[in-house]
Amino acid sequence: MGKIIAFSNQKGGVGKTTTAINLAAYVAISGRKVLLVDFDPQGNATSGFGIEKNLLKTTCYDVLLGDNVAREVIRPTMIQNLWILPSNSDLAGAEVDLVALPARESALRRALFPIKNEFDYIFIDCPPSLGLLTLNAMVASDSVIIPIQSEFFALEGVTQLLNTFKIVKQRLNPQITINGVVLTMYDTRTTLSKQVTAEIYKYFSNKIYTVPVPRNIKLVESPSFGVPVALHAPKSNGALAYQALAKQFLEREEG
Numbered sequence: 001m002g003k004i005i006a007f008s009n010q011k012g013g014v015g016k017t018t019t020a021i022n023l024a025a026y027v028a029i030s031g032r033k034v035l036l037v038d039f040d041p042q043g044n045a046t047s048g049f050g051i052e053k054n055l056l057k058t059t060c061y062d063v064l065l066g067d068n069v070a071r072e073v074i075r076p077t078m079i080q081n082l083w084i085l086p087s088n089s090d091l092a093g094a095e096v097d098l099v100a101l102p103a104r105e106s107a108l109r110r111a112l113f114p115i116k117n118e119f120d121y122i123f124i125d126c127p128p129s130l131g132l133l134t135l136n137a138m139v140a141s142d143s144v145i146i147p148i149q150s151e152f153f154a155l156e157g158v159t160q161l162l163n164t165f166k167i168v169k170q171r172l173n174p175q176i177t178i179n180g181v182v183l184t185m186y187d188t189r190t191t192l193s194k195q196v197t198a199e200i201y202k203y204f205s206n207k208i209y210t211v212p213v214p215r216n217i218k219l220v221e222s223p224s225f226g227v228p229v230a231l232h233a234p235k236s237n238g239a240l241a242y243q244a245l246a247k248q249f250l251e252r253e254e255g
Contacts, residue, residue, distance in 0.1 A: 002118070002120055003120070003142045003253065004116065004122040004142050005122070005141055005142065005179055006141040007019060007126060007146075008126040008138070008145075009128065009147055009148065010128055010160065015182075015185055015213065015219075016128065018213075019147045020045060021045055022230065022239075022242040023145075023242060024036045024123045025079050025228035025229075026230060026243050027121060028079050028081040029079065029080075029081075030247075032081060032250075033119045033120045034119060034122075034123065035085060036082065036083070037112070037124045037125065038086055038087035039087065039108070039125055039137055040125055041087065041091040041127060043086070043089065043091075044223065048223040053086060053087070053088040053089075056086055056088055058073045059088055060086065060091055061091045064091070064098070064108060065097055065107070069111075070085060070111055070114065071114075071115060078227060079228065079230070098132055108140040109140035135168065138165065138172075138173065142176065143177045144165060144176065145180055145181075146158070146161065146178065146181045148182070149185045150185055150192075150212065154196050154200060155203060181204045182209050182213065183208065183213065187214070197212070212241070213241045216237050216241075219236070
């Protein structure tokens with residue numbers, strides 16, 4: 001049975017898409033079949049794999065609204081065992097288009113259900129907001145990973161995210177859990193990072209992955225080359241962190 005995991009944090013710039021891309025890549029490299037669903041209208045996960053998003057004929061938007069089935073839109077990446085359901089700015093219109101549909105918060109779950117067991121893991125890169133798209137992602141998912149930046153305002157807005165999670169669990173998807181919290185953009189040289197990390201540990205305790213992802217120029221560069229950091233700079237600190245994070249993720253899911 002495949003597992004669906006949403007990557008969500010409504011605060012932008014926390015390394016959410018970077019984490020979704022690179023964790024997906026290393027889990028696939030570990031031999032699991034992985035599908036990455038780009039569910040953000042910015043389409044950064046799509047362009048992060050070198051796909052020209054503005055030239056796409058069909059996207060996640062068409063799957064969400066039922067005009068195409070997922071199998072028709074999924075495409076392979078340069079990483080063996082890793083596929084992507086691409087997205088572009090068309091998806092921004094889905095917030096409006098879904099309103100008229102029955103059970104609109106379950107549209108993504110219905111779209112992914114026929115292919116769920118064809119993959120070991122389906123990762124959903126959510127938009128940086130708590131609108132109808134993120135709600136769809138949570139309803140479709142078995143669990144959520146929350147990337148949190150190691151900076152002063154890290155916990156700002158997380159309460160709202162957890163409230164949304166609680167509502168989804170109570171009313172729409174009783175099985176959903178929090179898989180874990182990933183600390184991103186970590187700087188071991190600063191006292192602030194250590195202080196913020198201590199606060200995050202108070203908040204989430206054993207849910208936190210013990211592998212923090214450091215600030216790393218290679219992680220920032222790799223999307224401009226259209227490849228994950230595993231191909232761009234496999235020996236960089238950022239790559240080694242995501243490789244270790246993937247190992248810990250698989251131990252948590254399968255151990």
